[in-house]
Amino acid sequence: MFFTYEELFNRALGQPPLSNADLASVMPVYIGLSAIFAIILGIFFRGVNLAWGIWSAIAGLLLGGKFAHFLGEMALPKMLGFVMSTLFIGGFIWFFMRVTRRAPRFRWAGLTGAWILMVGGLVVNLGATANPLSKEALIWDGVIAIMSLLGSALVLYLYREIKPVRFAMSGALSGLALLGLAIGYDSPETPATATSSNPPVVLIVIDTLRGDHLGVTGHPGNLTPNIDSIAEQGYIYTNAQSASSWTLPATASLFTGRTPSSHGAGVNHGTGNTNRGLTGQVETLASSLSDAGYSTGAFVTNAWLKRLFGLDEGFSTYDDSLGLGHEPLLLQPLDHLGLSIMQDRYYTKATHQVDKALGWLEFQGDSGWMLTVHLMDAHGPYNPPEIYIQGEESDYEDPIERLYDAEIRYLDNELGRLFEAIPQDAWIFITSDHGEELTEHTGAYPDQPIPEGTRHGHTLYQEVVNVPLIVRPPTGVESNRISRVVRSFDVAPTIARIGNAELTVEDESFVLSELFGETPTISPALSEALRYGDERKAVRVEDDKLISDGENLELYELSLDPGETINQSNELVDKRDQLSELLVWDQEAAATEETVLDEATQEQLRQLGYLE
Numbered sequence: 286m287f288f289t290y291e292e293l294f295n296r297a298l299g300q301p302p303l304s305n306a307d308l309a310s311v312m313p314v315y316i317g318l319s320a321i322f323a324i325i326l327g328i329f330f331r332g333v334n335l336a337w338g339i340w341s342a343i344a345g346l347l348l349g350g351k352f353a354h355f356l357g358e359m360a361l362p363k364m365l366g367f368v369m370s371t372l373f374i375g376g377f378i379w380f381f382m383r384v385t386r387r388a389p390r391f392r393w394a395g396l397t398g399a400w401i402l403m404v405g406g407l408v409v410n411l412g413a414t415a416n417p418l419s420k421e422a423l424i425w426d427g428v429i430a431i432m433s434l435l436g437s438a439l440v441l442y443l444y445r446e447i448k449p450v451r452f453a454m455s456g457a458l459s460g461l462a463l464l465g466l467a468i469g470y471d472s473p474e475t476p477a478t479a480t481s482s483n484p485p486v487v488l489i490v491i492d493t494l495r496g497d498h499l500g501v502t503g504h505p506g507n508l509t510p511n512i513d514s515i516a517e518q519g520y521i522y523t524n525a526q527s528a529s530s531w532t533l534p535a536t537a538s539l540f541t542g543r544t545p546s547s548h549g550a551g552v553n554h555g556t557g558n559t560n561r562g563l564t565g566q567v568e569t570l571a572s573s574l575s576d577a578g579y580s581t582g583a584f585v586t587n588a589w590l591k592r593l594f595g596l597d598e599g600f601s602t603y604d605d606s607l608g609l610g611h612e613p614l615l616l617q618p619l620d621h622l623g624l625s626i627m628q629d630r631y632y633t634k635a636t637h638q639v640d641k642a643l644g645w646l647e648f649q650g651d652s653g654w655m656l657t658v659h660l661m662d663a664h665g666p667y668n669p670p671e672i673y674i675q676g677e678e679s680d681y682e683d684p685i686e687r688l689y690d691a692e693i694r695y696l697d698n699e700l701g702r703l704f705e706a707i708p709q710d711a712w713i714f715i716t717s718d719h720g721e722e723l724t725e726h727t728g729a730y731p732d733q734p735i736p737e738g739t740r741h742g743h744t745l746y747q748e749v750v751n752v753p754l755i756v757r758p759p760t761g762v763e764s765n766r767i768s769r770v771v772r773s774f775d776v777a778p779t780i781a782r783i784g785n786a787e788l789t790v791e792d793e794s795f796v797l798s799e800l801f802g803e804t805p806t807i808s809p810a811l812s813e814a815l816r817y818g819d820e821r822k823a824v825r826v827e828d829d830k831l832i833s834d835g836e837n838l839e840l841y842e843l844s845l846d847p848g849e850t851i852n853q854s855n856e857l858v859d860k861r862d863q864l865s866e867l868l869v870w871d872q873e874a875a876a877t878e879e880t881v882l883d884e885a886t887q888e889q890l891r892q893l894g895y896l897e
Contacts (some may be wrong), residue, residue: 350618479653571599
């Protein structure tokens with residue numbers, strides 16, 4: 286009953302629904318926990334007292350998860366949260382039972398109202414709305430309070446005719462029936478069709494994929510045969526630099542062709558990041574293509590890419606669902622207790638992402654569309670299918686790399702299905718938002734507030750800002766390796782040119798001229814907007830790279846020191862000063878308001894390692 290009405294509230298609030306398979310996977314958790322509580326409490330209680338006991342156990346668990354979250358944010362023991370909730374709920378039950386000890390009908394009525402308040406209130410305030418004090422949340426809270434009072438009044442009125450077990454079963458079956466009707470009325474959205482006759486484009490963004498972990502960039506082990514086959518028909522940019530070392534600002538740059546300081550998403554003002562998203566002030570590639578008659582679809586699966594952050598601007602289809610459409614209430618407190626269920630729920634696996642993309646392609650014609658596919662599998666937490674794991678942990682300096690490579694093998698295999706379905710006259714772009722640190726600069730800034738185990742978002746070294754960039758023109762060409770330094774977000778003006786669209790990038794990115802047989806524009810590659818610690822910016826010109834926090838400087842000659850281990854800032858003073866002049870520190874970001882994160886999004890980001 287709890288689960289079905291929770292799902293009905295989520296649908297009413299416009300939350301992405303759970304699939305039938307997810308419903309079947311999650312429901313046993315709810316049934317199992319209720320059964321465990323009933324068996325244990327049934328030793329001591331009967332009737333309405335047992336029903337209240339089950340309610341209090343579940344309410345205490347949910348409230349304990351909330352308290353544990355707050356305590357964890359303050360670096361206090363999370364388990365105290367469950368102790369606090371037990372005392373709070375226990376005190377409430379003791380008081381209520383004393384007040385109603387001679388009025389059992391009020392106990393049944395109160396139980397009905399309490400269930401409605403708990404389920405509806407938590408769905409609204411912890412799941413669906415970004416801010417419990419928002420107008421939408423407060424209106425829904427009022428509606429739920431009225432529903433709770435009406436439910437309690439109905440039980441009081443019908444008390445003499447009510448058989449508690451039958452009443453509960455009727456409620457559960459009614460919930461299942463209503464949920465079944467809601468599922469039956471679900472109809473998939475028909476994607477928009479194009480009016481442009483310009484070439485189709487596919488942009489594939491592989492989250493956390495390093496530039497040196499492809500077969501075509503020299504990595505052994507046959508990790509990426511399908512990506513390699515596309516690269517052999519096009520252009521391989523071996524020195525593509527990302528605009529940032531974490532997802533939100535880097536992807537916003539890919540979608541706009543601008544640096545983080547310019548578009549404003551994920552910018553870092555000093556120490557500690559803000560949760561700013563894109564605003565309507567900055568034009569996106571999808572918007573420019575839509576204006577040019579393109580049909581635009583995106584399938585993304587990282588909590589930082591939710592519509593909440595404005596990255597859906599211009600897309601006629603924007604699927605940002607994670608492993609589950611939304612977070613079922615009972616799973617979050619179990620995570621705090623160390624009982625992680627359905628590890629893949631924080632992002633959608635490559636298999637399903639490719640399936641969605643293939644479904645969208647079926648509605649598209651021969652021209653005038655852009656498909657964006659984002660794959661999250663190379664990002665932790667790593668849970669690759671067993672068949673893709675090779676070697677032993679001892680074969681790797683960092684054991685995590687074994688699982689990282691396995692995830693890359695897996696997603697490459699799934700991409701093979703997508704490549705087969707993409708028409709030959711389509712442009713294909715393959716890149717990443719950022720890379721991953723694998724022991725190279727662990728503890729580089731020990732005085733900074735960087736969470737333990739952080740592997741990106743805290744530095745601007747090559748392992749996290751050098752990303753793959755592969756472009757296959759229609760029908761393919763003889764493979765070309767391009768060694769000049771480019772920005773990965775140069776793909777935005779390039780795709781805009783393919784689509785004959787007007788995209789304003791303010792000379793921050795440039796068309797990849799080789800693709801059109803033209804002389805390239807040489808320009809510095811800037812990276813910035815850290816997630817953790819003091820803000821740093823980096824600039825790379827050819828093989829010279831400078832990293833600065835505004836005071837301290839690190840200068841590396843990548844041709845002689847690709848691992849960035851020898852700081853030359855005191856030896857190559859002229860070069861250091863020239864590069865320093867290319868960094869801008871007083872630029873105002875376009876975004877002005879911080880995005881409020883709902884509880885479910887915070888938990889998803891915490892599981893991905895972005896929040897403590």
